[in-house]
Amino acid sequence: MSSPALDLDTLVRDPATRIVVCCGAGGVGKTTTSAALGLAAAAAGRSVVVLTIDPAKRLAQSLGLEELDNEPRRIETGGPGELHAMMLDMKRTFDDVVVAHSTPERAEQVLANPFYQALSSSFGGTQEYMAMEKLGQLRARETWDLIIVDTPPSRSALDFLDAPDRLARFLDGTMIRLLTAPARAGGRAGLRMVSAGFGLFSRIISKILGGQLLGDIATFIAALDSMFGGFRERATATYELLKQPGTAFVVVATPEPDALREASYFVDRLSAEGMPLAGLVLNRTHPPATTALSATRAAAAAEAVAEAGGKGAKLAAGALRVHAERMAQASREQRLADRFAQAHGDVAVRTVPAAAGDVHDLADLEVMAAALTADDADSGTGTPRSRILPARR
Structure with missing residues (x-):
């Protein structure tokens, strides 16, 4: 069974395409695919920023840089467009949110809070919250007409889709409501009623957590309403933006059983979420120079x-x-690709031959960009780029 051809050249050239999200298992070349697509878009005259959520340094290395940070850095490509790249720093992004959405005095208090410092550095889900926040910030700036997101190398790559709901559950949880009850009580009468119950609760929790930690948590939580009043709304707005026609998800895999199983998971998850899937990049394939001899x-x-x-x-x-x-x-x-096509017959596919070595610089990226965006029929072997071997007749 043959899959439809994935036309990535039209995708990255189209001004209507504003966000491309690359997702897939680890070790499949997702980061270099993101960078190569960014390079191709810049070569077509677009202003592009590539945002990696993966903490590894593969994106910087593939762009010939020693490191990337939380601010976009321009890459000199010599083309008509512009290419920028950055790596998400979740703590710096969290700190920026604190500073932007609170008074200077409150920001200083929160940034020095031990509970906040732990939360912003290692709390489960923080990376996904901040990825959604950073994507929303980049989109709102209107500096770039295309944002390419390189997600983490695991199934958690799509956890940022859950950020609005997970944040809502956190803010609306029983513990949070109890800790913020005194601050939320209206008037002195309400405050006395809440404080009576809270006093007993706080004494119990103090014995479990320790008085100092409870105080740090309570101080931090008290700032949530004023500091993050719009965070949930912004995360939800970004989530809805990802469903719009201007967004395209590209799943990256290699022709290996495990990688294609992960690709199937991503395709099913994106379908369930109603996200616009562009197709599958089947990376590191090994097409023969000729198929005339079996x-x-x-x-x-x-x-x-x-x-x-x-x-x-x-x-x-x-x-x-x-x-x-x-x-x-x-x-x-090809048998593995056909098995995927049987399960997902409507998913467009683009095959990319394996490079001779690792991608280290812009010259290597240009070769990969050409393989990603060349005409489907222009493979040099007569086999369309949506396949590894010709379809049997």
């Missing part, structure tokens, strides 16, 4: 040439064996 015939020919001997026989037999191995590998990869 693996079986090449192996048999190699044996015949070796037995006949003569000048150049050893070299010719070796070349035939390499071709037989390449054909066998391509056949395995």
Whole structure:
């Protein structure tokens, strides 16, 4: 079964495309795919920023930089457009939210709070909250006409879709409501009634958590209403933005069983969330130089040439064996791709041949960008770029 062709060139050139989210399992080349798409878009004249949520340094390395930080840095590409790149620093983003949505005095108090320092550095879900916040900030600035998001290398790559609901559950949780009850009580009568119950609750919790920690938590929580009053709304607005036609999700995988199982999970999850899926990039494939000679015939020919001997026989037999191995590998990869297509027949696919080595600089990225955006029929072997081997007739 053949999959539709994924036209990434039109996708990144189209001014209507404002956000591209690349997701997939770890080790499939998702970061280099994001960077290559950004480079292709910049070469087409667009102003692009690539945001990586992955804490590894692969994006910086592929762009020829030593490091990236929480602010976009321009990459000199020599093209008509502009390419910027950045890596999410969740603590700095959290600190910026505190400063932007509170008074200077309150911001100083919160930033020095031990509970806040732990929350902003390592609390489960903080990275996803801040990814949604940073994406919303970039989109609101209107500085770039295309934002490409490189998500973390795991199933948690889509956890930022849950950020609004998870934040709501956190803010509306029983513990939070109890800790903020005195502050939320209206008038002295209400305050006396709440304080009576809260006093007993606080004494119990103090014995469990310790008085100092409880005080730190209560101080921090008391600032939530004023400091993060609009955070949930902003996260929800960004989530809704991801559902709009100007957004496209690109799932990246390699032709391996585990990676394609993860790709199926991402496709199903995006479908359930109503997110616009552009298609699948099947990375690091191994198409043969020609498909005119099957693996079986090449192996048999190699044996015949070796037995006949003569000048150049050893070299010719070796070349035939390499071709037989390449054909066998391509056949395995195509069977896996066909299995994916049977389960997700409407998902467009673009295959990208494996590079000779790791992607380290802009020259390597340009090669990958060309493989991602070249015409589907322009593979040089007669096989469309949506496949590894020609479809059987």
